[in-house]
Amino acid sequence: MKIKAVVFMAAVTLMTGNVLNAEDEFSDDLLGGKGDFEEWKTELLSSTEGEVPYIRKAKQDGWKLSQEGGDADKCMLPKIFSQFSGNPGIIQRSTEGDGKESKFCLLLQSGMYFGSDRTPVKDGDEFQVQFYVKGEAGTNIGVYPAVYGDNTPTFSMESKEGAPSGNDQWELVTERIKIIGAGAKYAFFRIESNVKKVSVDNLEIRRIVKQ
Numbered sequence: 001m002k003i004k005a006v007v008f009m010a011a012v013t014l015m016t017g018n019v020l021n022a023e024d025e026f027s028d029d030l031l032g033g034k035g036d037f038e039e040w041k042t043e044l045l046s047s048t049e050g051e052v053p054y055i056r057k058a059k060q061d062g063w064k065l066s067q068e069g070g071d072a073d074k075c076m077l078p079k080i081f082s083q084f085s086g087n088p089g090i091i092q093r094s095t096e097g098d099g100k101e102s103k104f105c106l107l108l109q110s111g112m113y114f115g116s117d118r119t120p121v122k123d124g125d126e127f128q129v130q131f132y133v134k135g136e137a138g139t140n141i142g143v144y145p146a147v148y149g150d151n152t153p154t155f156s157m158e159s160k161e162g163a164p165s166g167n168d169q170w171e172l173v174t175e176r177i178k179i180i181g182a183g184a185k186y187a188f189f190r191i192e193s194n195v196k197k198v199s200v201d202n203l204e205i206r207r208i209v210k211q
Contacts, residue, residue, distance in 0.1 A: 023210070024128070024208050024210065025208070025209050025210040026128060026206035026207065026208060026209065027206050027207040027209050028206070029204045029205065029206055030114075030115075030119060030189070030205040030206065030207070031080050031114060031115065031203065031204065031205055032080075034078075034079050034080045035080065035131065035201075035202060035203030035204055035205075036099070036101075036102055036201065036202055036203075037078055037093070037094075037099070037104050037105050037106045037200070037201060037203075038099075038102055038103060038104055039078070039079035039080075040066075040076040040077065040078055040079060040093055040104075041076065041077055041078075041079055041081070042068050042074050042075070042076055043055040043074070043075050043076070043077060044073060044074055045059065045072075045073050045074065045075060046073050054083075055075060055077070058084050058088070059075065061088050062088030063084060063088045063089065063090075063091065063110075064088075064089070064090045064091075064092065065077065065091055065092060066091075066092040066093045076093055077091060078091070078093075078106060078112075080114045080115055081112055081113075081114070082112070082113040082114055082115050082116055082188070083112070083113045084110070084111070084112060084113075085110065085111030085112055085113055085190045085192060086110040086111040086192055087110055088110065089108070089109035089110025089111070089193075089197075090107055090108060090109040090110065090197055091106070091107075091108060091110075091112055092106075092107040093106070093107070094106070094107055094199060098199065099201050100132050100170050100201040100202055101201075101202070105199045105200060105201035106199070106200040106201065107197060107198075107199055107200075108141075108191065108193050108197065108198055108199075108200050109193055109195070109196065109197040109198070110192065110193065111190050111191060111192035111193065112190060112191060113146075113188050113189070113190040114188070114189050114190065114191070114205075115188075115189075118148075118186040118187065118188055119145075119186060119187050119188070119189065120185070120186050121145075121147065121153075121179045121184050121185065121186055121187045122179065122184055122185075123153070123179060123180065123181055123182050123183075123184050124178065124179065124180075125178070125179040125184075125207065125208075126158070126176060126177065126178045126179070126207075126208040127145070127176070127177045127179075127205060127206065127207055127208060128174065128175070128176055128177075128205075128206050128208055129143040129173075129174070129175040129176075129177065129189075129203075129204070129205050129206075130172065130173070130174050130175075130202070130203070130204050131143070131172075131173055131191075131200055131201070131202060131203035131204070132170040132171065132172055132173070132200070132201045132202045133162075133163070133164050133170070133171055133173055133198050133199065133200050133201075134164060134168065134169065134170050134171065134198065134199040135164035135166070135193075135196055135197065135198030135199060136164060136166050136196045136198075137163075137164060137165055137166030137167075138164075138166075138196075139163070139164045139193060139194060139196040139198055140163075140193070140194045141163075141164070141173070141191070141192065141193040141194070141198055141200070142157070142160065142173070142175060142191070142192060143175060143177075143189055143190070143191045143192075143203070143205065144157075144177075144189070144190055144191075144192065145177060145179070145187035145188065145189050145190075146187060146188045146189075146190065147179060147180075147181065147184055147186075147187045148184075148185055148186055148187065148188075149181065149183040149184040149185035149186070150182075150183030150185070151181060151182065151183040152181065152183075153179065153180060153181025153182075153183050153184035153185075154180050154181060155177055155178060155179050155180055155187075156177070156178045156180055157175060157176075157177060158176040158177065158178050159175070159176045160173070160174070160175045160176075161173070161174050161175075162174060164196075164198055170201070176208075189205055191203070
């Protein structure tokens with residue numbers, strides 16, 4: 001399914017730069033609409049099957065995670081969570097009612113990867129990322145791909161607009177990302193914040209299929 005850029009126009013009419021082109025068309029959201037952070041999964045920390053579970057080890061290392069129903073043996077992670085990224089920080093579900101438009105949002109400090117499926121990419125592919133953020137002014141937050149393939153492919157942040165304002169208001173962040181490298185084969189996307197905790201909601205990642 002292709003989506004015309006006009007779908008996003010109302011949200012970014014005050015932006016400048018080339019983040020949005022009125023002629024762009026987009027694929028479906030790579031996160032399947034789960035970037036609203038309404039769906040969370042439960043991990044049982046006391047599992048004794050095999051080696052020390054990855055989630056339990058991360059908590060021992062200092063990651064602060066939400067508990068399910070106050071049960072210290074059960075933690076919750078976003079449904080789209082794949083793995084931790086960066087130094088131990090915070091990945092938690094907000095208090096009910098704190099989401100931008102629905103019940104919950106993501107409380108984030110440091111980073112996380114999304115999903116378990118890799119995204120096929122090639123040189124020149126472009127993606128548009130949009131999410132809302134609320135937090136202290138000056139906080140650096142963004143979505144970035146880890147690109148894999150032959151001859152060390154990478155990416156460039158073609159443009160980025162928006163940042164936390166510090167006034168307890170949701171701010172729209174929009175990025176345009178380009179894959180670089182003839183050997184690029186696939187990518188995994190992650191979101192990262194610096195040392196400040198932020199609230200994140202309504203995250204979408206779409207491939208630009210026509211410019």
